[in-house]
Amino acid sequence: MEISNAKQVINITPELQARIDELLSHYPADKRKSALLPILHDVQDAHDNWLSIELQDKVAEIIGIQPIEVYEVVSFYTMYNQKPIGKFMFEFCRTSCCAVRGTEDLMEYTCSKLGVQEGEVTPDGMFQVVGVECLGACGYAPMMQLGDYYKEHLTKEKIDTIIDDCRAGKIDLHKQAITE
Template identity: 40%
Template sequence: MLSSIARNSVAASGRVVATKLATRSLAHTPSFHVNTPDNTPEQYFDFTEENYGRVKSILSKYPANYKQSGIIPLLDLAQRQNGGWLPVAAMDKVAQITGVKPSRVYEVASFYTMFNRQKVGKYFIQLCGTTPCMINGSEDIKQTIEKHLGIKNGETTEDGLFTLLEVECLGACANAPMIQMNDDYYECLTPATMIELLEACKAGNPPKMGKWGSLPMNGQVSCEGPLGKTSLFETPAPPKVDPDRFKDGNVDPASVKEHMAY
């Protein structure tokens, strides 16, 4: 991917000249495998006994002749067991379990950005740099992380604690700017609260998620505005649904909306 693009423009003299336009460069992993001392096909990987129980549970969700449907959840399981990244030996194990050629697994792992095919830190920071976050200060957050940790986009700290990667939209636009760290969302960030978060992680005590599975770092609750609740002050009553609507085991298609409380 080019770090800049060329656009033709007409100069005053009528000549066509090339103009450089700066673009945001996102770090990324090559789509092909590169052998490293800790990542070669000859190395050994196998699921733990506990995770084999999860493998069995995952595969039980699909017909026996469609084991390949479990490739994505099995890759996720392997990545979690292996400290947040997928060596090629783990991908080969998933191919063996699902009965497909290794290339079928490689193409899945190289397509989805949720899979890290190179080692990442204990705290994998994915910084959203898409428009809502950018206009709300994601560049300041990136510079804060880089300066505080001494790394650049796509790099890992020497102690192996942190990896920083700028990514596209993570779907928390209402609480921009934000990061995803491992599985958790930290939102409404400022340079000060970003440093606070990094220091808490260094101490091995990252802040716990809020009630709704994310943590705005400005004290607000989920997607409530900084002024708190300004619309709904009470929880709406749920729709009334007949608890015996399926007691006979049959559903009249004409009454589906009623059964679904529409």
């Protein structure tokens, strides 16, 4: 399990607690652990998109399970981040279809343009480039995930536009809204 030394402010707001309670209400009292994945998503979204050990402990306490049960899930799934990440994480699919269509070159181009190596966060905390396993959109290769959305049929020009839109505040990672 990867562990970060970064400090994280834990803030379970009344709105977040209400959402957690709503998720838990879908399960019998002895099956509360079944709500763990969606709770982790919401908690992560509310905490700069990462889950410190302390925050994972808080989730375990809220659900009423052992902390190790949360650690096991967070360390297994790549969608949960165990250390601070860039605000905009470019997750490039690097399996067969995307690889054949040039995803490695696009990752290198993006890293070069941002001045980072794969996995590093830019000094301003805005960007991170990572390679991931199949995102299940082979017909749209090469592609990447940005927040909750796919960016498909990528080219260097499209990468430039996406980076510019992110810097300009035009990308909403959760609603795919691009504002003019």
